[in-house]
Amino acid sequence: MGEGKQVPLFESKEARFRLVYKLFASTIFAAICWIWVYRFTNIPRAGEQGRWPWIAISMSELGFGLYWIITSCVRWKIVFHSPFKQRLSNRYDEDKLPPMDIFVCTADPLKEPPSLVINTVLSVMSYNYPPEKLSIYLSDDGGSELTFYALLRASDFSKHWLPFCRRFNIEPRSPEAYFSGHHSDDKEWLSIKKLYEEMKTQIESVENMDKISEDMRKQHRGFAEWNSKTTKQDHQSIVQIIIDGRDRSAVDDDGFQLPTLVYMAREKRPNHPHNFKAGAMNALIRLSSVISNAPFILNLDCDMYTNDADAVKEALCFFMDEDKGHEISHVQFPQDFYNITKNDLYGNSFPVINKLEMTGICAHGAAMYNGTGCFHRRESITGMHFKDYKPKHDSYSKREDKRTVDELIDASKVLADCTYEQGTLWGKQMGLVYGVSVEDVCTGIAIAGRGWKSIHYNPERPAFLGIAPATLEVALVQQTRWSEGLLQIFFSKYCPFTYGYRKIKLGVQMGYCVYLLWAPLSLPSLCYVIVPPICLLKGIPLFPQLTSLWFLPFAYAFLANAAYSLCEGLSCGQTFKGWWNLQRMRLIRRTTAYFIGFVDVIRKQLGLSQTKFVLTDKEASEDALRRYEQEVFDFGSSSVMFTMIATLALLNLFGFIGGMKSVIMDMNSNNSSQLILQIMLTALITIVNKPIYEALFIRNDKGRFPSSVIVKSMLLASLTCCLVPLL
Numbered sequence: 001m002g003e004g005k006q007v008p009l010f011e012s013k014e015a016r017f018r019l020v021y022k023l024f025a026s027t028i029f030a031a032i033c034w035i036w037v038y039r040f041t042n043i044p045r046a047g048e049q050g051r052w053p054w055i056a057i058s059m060s061e062l063g064f065g066l067y068w069i070i071t072s073c074v075r076w077k078i079v080f081h082s083p084f085k086q087r088l089s090n091r092y093d094e095d096k097l098p099p100m101d102i103f104v105c106t107a108d109p110l111k112e113p114p115s116l117v118i119n120t121v122l123s124v125m126s127y128n129y130p131p132e133k134l135s136i137y138l139s140d141d142g143g144s145e146l147t148f149y150a151l152l153r154a155s156d157f158s159k160h161w162l163p164f165c166r167r168f169n170i171e172p173r174s175p176e177a178y179f180s181g182h183h184s185d186d187k188e189w190l191s192i193k194k195l196y197e198e199m200k201t202q203i204e205s206v207e208n209m210d211k212i213s214e215d216m217r218k219q220h221r222g223f224a225e226w227n228s229k230t231t232k233q234d235h236q237s238i239v240q241i242i243i244d245g246r247d248r249s250a251v252d253d254d255g256f257q258l259p260t261l262v263y264m265a266r267e268k269r270p271n272h273p274h275n276f277k278a279g280a281m282n283a284l285i286r287l288s289s290v291i292s293n294a295p296f297i298l299n300l301d302c303d304m305y306t307n308d309a310d311a312v313k314e315a316l317c318f319f320m321d322e323d324k325g326h327e328i329s330h331v332q333f334p335q336d337f338y339n340i341t342k343n344d345l346y347g348n349s350f351p352v353i354n355k356l357e358m359t360g361i362c363a364h365g366a367a368m369y370n371g372t373g374c375f376h377r378r379e380s381i382t383g384m385h386f387k388d389y390k391p392k393h394d395s396y397s398k399r400e401d402k403r404t405v406d407e408l409i410d411a412s413k414v415l416a417d418c419t420y421e422q423g424t425l426w427g428k429q430m431g432l433v434y435g436v437s438v439e440d441v442c443t444g445i446a447i448a449g450r451g452w453k454s455i456h457y458n459p460e461r462p463a464f465l466g467i468a469p470a471t472l473e474v475a476l477v478q479q480t481r482w483s484e485g486l487l488q489i490f491f492s493k494y495c496p497f498t499y500g501y502r503k504i505k506l507g508v509q510m511g512y513c514v515y516l517l518w519a520p521l522s523l524p525s526l527c528y529v530i531v532p533p534i535c536l537l538k539g540i541p542l543f544p545q546l547t548s549l550w551f552l553p554f555a556y557a558f559l560a561n562a563a564y565s566l567c568e569g570l571s572c573g574q575t576f577k578g579w580w581n582l583q584r585m586r587l588i589r590r591t592t593a594y595f596i597g598f599v600d601v602i603r604k605q606l607g608l609s610q611t612k613f614v615l616t617d618k619e620a621s622e623d624a625l626r627r628y629e630q631e632v633f634d635f636g637s638s639s640v641m642f643t644m645i646a647t648l649a650l651l652n653l654f655g656f657i658g659g660m661k662s663v664i665m666d667m668n669s670n671n672s673s674q675l676i677l678q679i680m681l682t683a684l685i686t687i688v689n690k691p692i693y694e695a696l697f698i699r700n701d702k703g704r705f706p707s708s709v710i711v712k713s714m715l716l717a718s719l720t721c722c723l724v725p726l727l
């Protein structure tokens, strides 16, 4: 304290050895160009056999090559940021720290059980931060009195939980996560555990009954908001201030003030589009500006509990740095999950994305906003341009709002009404952007375009942990929504290249495209798994001979890329098997979810369908959970995507068998030696797909393919093979 120029509250370090990467990447690029030349100079002449497959494969390789260039962009420069929370504590007394508003979003008491939601809420209530400066808002798009009931119970429990957390300085502070990982015989410990179990049992029994008894209803006037006509899609705005942080009697067992706790279910009417999470967030931004109006906002999904009680302080180090803090709009922590199994069968976790790619984009000044685990500056998320922003250097004194709770509720309710946004800029230039199903990424682009800088911060210990999809179907549905929403952004006015022109650095524009272009990536991928096996069956060669010089770039590009990606995965903490599993999931995603996402975007562009948001299931059946934990594929439903997966796997198996047959029967001919690379490709796809054949032919449990899928895929694949000779 007191030194002339103050030491910074965070530092940024550039990763070393980038030159080595750049050299290596140049060699791959050379190989890619060589392949392009080969494709271009060897096109079969019109009328010659195999002209169209050749053109298709060439286009795919052009697509893959261009995409590769984008992905290497996010690896060009890597910058790691680290905050100094001790310096923050030394510099600011507790009462000088800024208030913080925390938004938790939930949307469905069945897919997101209230017992899960309140664990997230309790974890953020118990931050190592002055509780009177925290205000927690729960947005319930499910409009469910079960969730409201659970939140009431949690507010009672917090009176015991907060002192317990403080006294024993425990981690993590989600009671469920804490108790499932710790044991003690201490008396106080056992008694708090008992209290938690009691609360949980009660909440779960209410969840099971699916209604609130009259007795319980009498306990809080808030229940009067629900009647027999209230449904998820049709109800008035409900706002309840469960704990008023200004109320001197709202204290925990140790006599410390409790954080403010607010429940909100914004108005829903069947004829009003509610814009999903973006709509909920915008209502929260307005509502909180009346009730607490903190300068910083933390946004969490309801399944993301905080795993680091100091996360708020760490984030503030970035915002409050005297030198650079005022330019920063948001600090994004990576999405990590607590239910990832060792080898991550469905590739749900993103170690390489979190550690490398996101830091690679951020190195150019703007971090993606990923919807959860993100701290925002209120002005920037509301829509202000950086150039209009006047940093406030005064300390953050407590707001003295003399209004009563009822007055506050009345003043804020209208802000959550359907009609409030009509004729305003909300969803366009204010708040989160409407109209795309990945509102978070789009909003991040909008904010960067307004001149703000932002930070992606990946701490050693994950600061937030959520639930990853436990079944393949749920995982693919989520990937469909993402790929579709991301491509929608590319085609919208927020396309980084046009919207960001001269406003966002080229590195960031390209970096975003790694994700925005997931959906179109499905086209070359599909081509690569369909055309080669079909051509094999017909004996049409598509790749150079083993003895030809042209073989080299193919071998090098493939092997060097695979080796690099393996090293990258291992260095980011993946296991070898985890990396292998991810390659399979990439193949599956690109040929199913991304393709469906692509088709949906085209339909939307043509005005044939509307934006939707399929909520990710946070619960799975016991049977499904067992398979998930044992890392056994779950194909047990008749999704279209499963038929696609099985058909493509069979097609490659048939292609491989057909190719082998023709080589063996025709050992010495020139043609068969030209087919070797193609056979190797189908063989590789077949090896990667091993679990799919098992689920088709060998397995007997509920996770195998349903017979309808087996029949359909067999028919489709064999029909294709039979039709080939006619082509």
Ligand SMILES: O=c1ccn([C@@H]2O[C@H](COP(=O)(O)OP(=O)(O)O[C@H]3O[C@H](CO)[C@@H](O)[C@H](O)[C@H]3O)[C@@H](O)[C@H]2O)c(=O)[nH]1
Binding pocket: 105, 106, 107, 108, 112, 139, 141, 275, 276, 277, 280, 300, 301, 302, 303, 370, 371, 372, 437, 438, 439, 440, 478, 481, 482, 485, 613, 614, 615, 616, 617
């Ligand atoms: O109408 C809605 C729909 C969703 N949500 C909430 O949005 C969050 C994200 O939904 P989820 O089904 O868990 O989607 P994910 O794919 O897991 O979420 C990621 O991707 C979304 C965009 O597709 C972002 O909104 C999320 O923040 C980001 O974590 C959850 O808390 C939901 O409760 C709402 O509040 N209202």
Ligand SMILES: [Mn+2]
Binding pocket: 301, 303, 466, 616
């Ligand atoms: Mn989620």
